[in-house]
Amino acid sequence: MSAAAPLLEMRGISKTFGAVRALRGVDLTVWPGEIHALMGENGAGKSTLMKILSGAYHADPGGRLMVDGREVSIASPLDALQLGVAIIYQELSLAPNLSVQQNVCLGREAARAGILDKAAMRRQCADILKRLGADFRPDTRVSRLSLAQQQMVEIARALSVDARILVMDEPTASLSSRETDKLFGLIRALRADGLAIIYISHRMAEVYELADRCSVLRDGAYVGTLKREDLGEARLIQMMVGRDLSDFYKKDQGEGRSFGAQVLKVEDLTDGRRIGPASLDVRAGEVVGLSGLVGAGRTELARMIFGAEPARGGRILLDGQPLAARHPAEAIAAGIVYLSEDRKGLGLFFDMTIEDNVNLAVAARDAYPFGIRRLALAARRGVDALKRLSIRARSAQSTVRALSGGNQQKVLFARLLATAPKLLILDEPTRGVDIGAKSDIYKLIDKLARSGAAILIISSELPEVIGIADRVFVMRDGQIAGVVTGADITQERIMAIATANNDKPVGEH
Amino acid sequence: MSGTPSNASQVDDLSLSVGRAEATRSLVRALGMLPVLLLLCIAFSLATGKFATVQNLIIIVQQASINLVLASGMTFVILTGGIDLSIGSVLAAAAMAALIVSLDPTWAVMAIPVALLVGVAFGTLNGSLIALVPLPPFIVTLGALTAIRGSARLLGNDTTVFNSDLGYAVIGEGDLFGIPWLTVIALGVVVISWFVLTKTVLGLYIYAIGGNPDAARLTGIKVKRVLILVYALSGLTAGLGGVMASARLYAANGLQLGQAYELDAIAAVILGGTSFLGGIGSVWGTVVGALMIAVLSNGLILTGVPDVWQSIVKGLIIIGAVALDRFRTGAEKAS
Numbered sequence: 039m040s041a042a043a044p045l046l047e048m049r050g051i052s053k054t055f056g057a058v059r060a061l062r063g064v065d066l067t068v069w070p071g072e073i074h075a076l077m078g079e080n081g082a083g084k085s086t087l088m089k090i091l092s093g094a095y096h097a098d099p100g101g102r103l104m105v106d107g108r109e110v111s112i113a114s115p116l117d118a119l120q121l122g123v124a125i126i127y128q129e130l131s132l133a134p135n136l137s138v139q140q141n142v143c144l145g146r147e148a149a150r151a152g153i154l155d156k157a158a159m160r161r162q163c164a165d166i167l168k169r170l171g172a173d174f175r176p177d178t179r180v181s182r183l184s185l186a187q188q189q190m191v192e193i194a195r196a197l198s199v200d201a202r203i204l205v206m207d208e209p210t211a212s213l214s215s216r217e218t219d220k221l222f223g224l225i226r227a228l229r230a231d232g233l234a235i236i237y238i239s240h241r242m243a244e245v246y247e248l249a250d251r252c253s254v255l256r257d258g259a260y261v262g263t264l265k266r267e268d269l270g271e272a273r274l275i276q277m278m279v280g281r282d283l284s285d286f287y288k289k290d291q292g293e294g295r296s297f298g299a300q301v302l303k304v305e306d307l308t309d310g311r312r313i314g315p316a317s318l319d320v321r322a323g324e325v326v327g328l329s330g331l332v333g334a335g336r337t338e339l340a341r342m343i344f345g346a347e348p349a350r351g352g353r354i355l356l357d358g359q360p361l362a363a364r365h366p367a368e369a370i371a372a373g374i375v376y377l378s379e380d381r382k383g384l385g386l387f388f389d390m391t392i393e394d395n396v397n398l399a400v401a402a403r404d405a406y407p408f409g410i411r412r413l414a415l416a417a418r419r420g421v422d423a424l425k426r427l428s429i430r431a432r433s434a435q436s437t438v439r440a441l442s443g444g445n446q447q448k449v450l451f452a453r454l455l456a457t458a459p460k461l462l463i464l465d466e467p468t469r470g471v472d473i474g475a476k477s478d479i480y481k482l483i484d485k486l487a488r489s490g491a492a493i494l495i496i497s498s499e500l501p502e503v504i505g506i507a508d509r510v511f512v513m514r515d516g517q518i519a520g521v522v523t524g525a526d527i528t529q530e531r532i533m534a535i536a537t538a539n540n541d542k543p544v545g546e547h
Numbered sequence: 548m549s550g551t552p553s554n555a556s557q558v559d560d561l562s563l564s565v566g567r568a569e570a571t572r573s574l575v576r577a578l579g580m581l582p583v584l585l586l587l588c589i590a591f592s593l594a595t596g597k598f599a600t601v602q603n604l605i606i607i608v609q610q611a612s613i614n615l616v617l618a619s620g621m622t623f624v625i626l627t628g629g630i631d632l633s634i635g636s637v638l639a640a641a642a643m644a645a646l647i648v649s650l651d652p653t654w655a656v657m658a659i660p661v662a663l664l665v666g667v668a669f670g671t672l673n674g675s676l677i678a679l680v681p682l683p684p685f686i687v688t689l690g691a692l693t694a695i696r697g698s699a700r701l702l703g704n705d706t707t708v709f710n711s712d713l714g715y716a717v718i719g720e721g722d723l724f725g726i727p728w729l730t731v732i733a734l735g736v737v738v739i740s741w742f743v744l745t746k747t748v749l750g751l752y753i754y755a756i757g758g759n760p761d762a763a764r765l766t767g768i769k770v771k772r773v774l775i776l777v778y779a780l781s782g783l784t785a786g787l788g789g790v791m792a793s794a795r796l797y798a799a800n801g802l803q804l805g806q807a808y809e810l811d812a813i814a815a816v817i818l819g820g821t822s823f824l825g826g827i828g829s830v831w832g833t834v835v836g837a838l839m840i841a842v843l844s845n846g847l848i849l850t851g852v853p854d855v856w857q858s859i860v861k862g863l864i865i866i867g868a869v870a871l872d873r874f875r876t877g878a879e880k881a882s
Contacts, residue, residue: 346765367767376765384765387758389826398755398766401748409748453766 043107045070045234046091046123046203051101053086060086063101064260066253068203068234073225075237075249079278079444079472083258084238088205092125093118105203124196125205130188132180139163139176142195166194170224186217193224204228205236210244211470222248240472242271254278279474295484295508298322301492302374302461303355304343310350313338313516317352320461320492325483327507327527328496330536335516336496337379340463343494344376345369357460370399373460377450377467379496381443385450388439392431393420395438396452423452428478444475451482461492468502480506500529512536579820580835583868587839591846598849605727611841612733613788615834617808618815619740620784622833623777625816626744628757628825629684631778633673633691634785634812638805640699641665641789645715646708646799655714662793663786669695670782674775692809699801707800719794729791736784740830753777757825814865815840839868 046068053061061083068074078084089095093115097103103110105121112118132141142163148155163176172190174183180191189209196204206225210218225235225248239245245252246269254261254277261277301322308314313335320326328336341347343354345363354361356372363369366376378384387395397404397416404412420434427448431441438449447467454462464483468476483506487493497503503510509523512535520535522528592599617634624631645662649655669691676687718728744750752773755763764770788808793799818836821828843864847857 344765365767365769366765367769370767378762378765383759384762387755387762387826389758390754394751394754398751398763398768401751405748411746411748411751413746 044068044104045072045106047102047104047107048087048091049102049104051087051090051103052098053083053090053095054098059258061090061097061258064255064258066260067263068236070202070232070234071229072250073229073235073237073248075239075245075252076255077239077245077252077274077278078255078261079442079474082255082278082472084255085207086258087255088125088207088236088238091118091123091203091205093123119199119201122200122202123205124199124201124203126189126192126196126207126209128208128211130185130192132188132191134181135179137177137179138167138174138183138191138194141180141191142166142176142198144195146199162198163194166197169197170194184217186213186221189213189221190224193228201233203234203236205238207238208240209237210239210241218244240470242274245269245274256280275473278472279477295323295325295487297324297508298490299357300355301357302343302494303358305353305355307339307342307349307352307354309338309342309347313342315352316513316516316518318494318511318518318521320494322460322490322492323487324508325487325493325495325506327503327510328494328513329500329503329510329532330513330519332498334513334536336513337465338516339513340376340465340494340496343369344374344463346376370457370459373457374463375399375454375457375459375461376463377454377465379466379469381446381450381470386438386446389437391420391435391437392423392429392441392449393417393434395449396420396423396434396456399453400456419456423449423456426455427452427482442472442475444471444478447471447475447479451479455486459491461494462486464493464495466497467495468497468499500532503527503532504529580818580832580839580868583871584835584839584842587842587846587864591842591850594846594850598846603845603849605725605730607838607841607845608730608733609727610845611837612727612729613791614808614811614815614840615733615837616736616784616791617788617812618819618833618837619736619830620781621809621812621816622740622819622821622828622830623744623753624684624781625813625821625823626753626757626825626828627774627777628760629677629774629777630688630813631670631673631684631781632688632809633669633695634781634788635805635808636692636695636699637666637669637782637785638789638792638808639799639801639803640669640695640702641786642793642799642804643699643702643708643789643801645790645793646710646713647702649710649714650708659715659790662790663783666782666784666786666789667779668782670779670785671775673782674778677778678771678774696801699804701801703799703801705801707798709798711797713794713797715790715794716797717794718791719796729795732787732791736787737830737834744830749773749776754826757822757827759826811837811840818865818868840865 044067046066048064048066050063050065051061052059052063064083064087066087076084086095090097091112093112096113103112110121112121133144136144139160143159148158160176167176170190170193172187172194174187180188183191209221213221229235237248249269250266251263252269252274253263254274256278264273299322300319302320304316304318306315306317308316316339318326328340330336338347342349345366345368348364356374361369361372363372382388393416396419401411401416402409404415406412417434423429424431424434429445429448429452431445438446441449467483468479471479483493483495495503495507504527507527509521510527510532511518512520512522512532514536522531522535588599597603617638620634621631641662644665645658648661649658673687673691676682677684718732721728723731744753752763752768755766755768756770756773760770788805792804815836816828816833817823818839819828819832819834821832843861844857847860852860
């Protein structure tokens with residue numbers, strides 16, 4: 039931070055989409071050799087700001103952009119690249135069927151007299167990979183690399199154009215903790231080389247560990263920048279959501295809930311291969327956690343209960359009646375709904391309106407004879423959903439694509455709730471959701487339980503499970519390895535069961 | 548659900564009126580190609596006085612009518628993200644069946660039902676292979692294109708079947724209050740398609756499946772059932788097309804009838820702004836697309852463009868129109 043001028047200065051950047059003001063006079067200053075975290079809820083304007091920096095969007099007139107103290111204008115992604123700005127998006131943009139080297143040089147192939155100079159490209163690529171400490175070779179096919187390695191290819195691509203400002207959008211979202219450590223080492227090395235790294239993340243722990251400074255956006259406005267020594271969870275959350283930490287992570291959420299009759303009973307359910315035989319139960323008004331490491335078989339078990347995957351043995355009782363759903367439609371008709379962990383791929387219909395998304399599961403049961411829809415009722419359900427779940431959208435006729443992650447998740451919840459379910463299976467209900475929406479979702483789950491619904495929740499975030507579950511089943515290698523209740527629901531206890539080596543079930547049952 | 552009644556209804560009114568504004572916008576998007584259609588009409592009117600007469604416009608719509616019927620069915624299929632290449636052959640097979648039945652005095656009244664049944668049967672077969680095996684729609688209907696064409700020839704022992712006393716010939720040459728029956732049928736099919744797509748559960752499911760088939764299944768939609776139904780409907784419209792085509796000709800030939808009709812139907816759907824990937828589009832767009840194709844054919848003949856050049860110009864205008872549309876909607880997004 040000793041340089042005379044900031045590497046990047048954005049001043050008074052605004053951006054409006056139609057009637058929506060996505061950014062309102064945002065400032066951002068980044069110095070060379072700095073890791074600068076950019077935080078804010080989903081929809082706060084981080085991506086919009088970065089898209090302006092990368093030339094994908096044009097800012098409204100009035101703002102100023104300076105690189106090395108010189109005023110510049112970025113009209114296209116090419117302009118951004120020439121100024122040394124490179125962005126690594128959450129969803130990587132590599133060509134999987136090409137080699138590492140082909141990807142690194144893509145679009146800027148070295149050539150002599152129109153013929154590719156493969157040797158030169160290989161050399162350049164190998165140099166960069168060596169600098170990054172990569173454990174793969176330039177001619178490896180990208181499809182054979184792990185996600186972490188592919189990310190490294192993206193970084194190599196940025197370095198090959200001499201990027202000086204590297205923007206990373208949630209780079210650790212799909213990495214293991216070992217891979218994350220390695221990435222952090224790499225980011226620090228790049229910092230030491232004088233690059234500026236703009237690091238977008240929702241994970242506080244990462245920001246503490248990595249960031250030199252942290253800027254916060256809220257509702258499209260710049261809130262402030264904290265230095266490393268001033269970073270603190272309470273302060274950051276307060277800046278991001280504009281209210282106090284005490285509203286959040288209420289430990290007493292389950293307090294005073296009373297349980298009714300058994301709603302779901304699963305007995306020795308198995309897919310005949312990897313999952314089960316597994317048994318569990320959920321009572322009315324109860325929130326039951328299904329915990330375990332990634333790959334322990336939680337989602338598979340849930341999908342079997344929901345009829346999305348065939349079961350090969352065991353049985354499912356709903357309200358004491360045997361249920362053998364061979365299709366999700368049958369499970370939904372019986373009163374079970376499932377919220378998928380993959381909101382985009384398995385949940386929402388991005389080009390359909392909020393209203394249609396909300397109505398999909400109940401359109402048939404609402405309809406007049408011959409499948410003629412009750413459109414007035416559908417419109418009412420759409421408008422109700424906006425109000426009831428405080429979904430931020432222009433109207434129920436907006437397409438889901440335009441919403442932030444948290445609001446999308448609420449639309450998905452609205453669809454489930456429309457069916458008035460007895461049992462909700464929630465698979466990672468707060469994944470990729472900002473803090474405000476998270477707190478709304480916790481409140482909603484608590485409210486549902488209090489109104490007598492049975493809830494089975496899968497979550498990889500242990501504090502979340504601990505915060506809201508009354509009982510927790512822990513899975514390991516496709517089996518239920520144990521169950522914990524009450525005061526036993528602690529991070530240590532759950533992790534002990536999830537990672538234990540012996541095959542004997544632990545915990546009381 | 549919450550808030551005082553008066554408050555809530557105010558919120559309702561506000562959201563519903565914003566909703567209406569957005570609905571209007573989506574209508575504009577659906578009719579995106581309408582300006583191009585009007586432009587073509589103006590250009591042909593200026594080029595020749597023969598174009599913009601009431602009589603000629605009636606002829607254009609009549610010439611568009613079979614394609615309109617086929618394209619309506621194709622709209623359903625493409626909205627699910629599929630394609631049906633077999634409809635030209637299905638049309639020929641249905642027409643052959645209808646004519647053969649019409650020649651037998653006892654069964655002649657069943658000619659139309661038989662044609663429709665043949666269409667539905669082939670469509671259901673396509674749909675079952677696509678949904679149940681499952682196989683890609685392109686492959687299944689490409690195979691069906693050839694196989695059903697062969698079946699159509701087989702039905703008439705590879706000859707042309709005539710019936711100068713065709714019971715349903717009125718469809719081909721009669722009119723209702725001055726509007727040809729072919730046009731009346733086409734408009735009927737369009738209105739029914741519009742109704743199904745926008746007012747029924749099936750329509751909602753079709754858009755959902757086209758948008759995200761995996762999510763559709765998890766939402767409780769029986770995707771396979773809907774797909775079979777959609778291809779059956781496409782077969783039904785092809786069967787109806789067979790009735791219409793044979794009614795005009797008093798004859799059917801298994802080899803020649805309906806050749807390449809599937810291409811005009813697909814062109815009409817795509818010109819109408821329906822996404823080839825499924826999930827986005829409307830039948831009104833298809834109407835505009837089908838009329839564009841008919842206007843082009845008619846206008847190029849009237850302005851005396853040589854036959855060879857007609858197809859070249861027609862093809863280029865189709866590509867150009869879609870490019871223009873992409874350019875326009877792309878510009879909208881960026882601004």
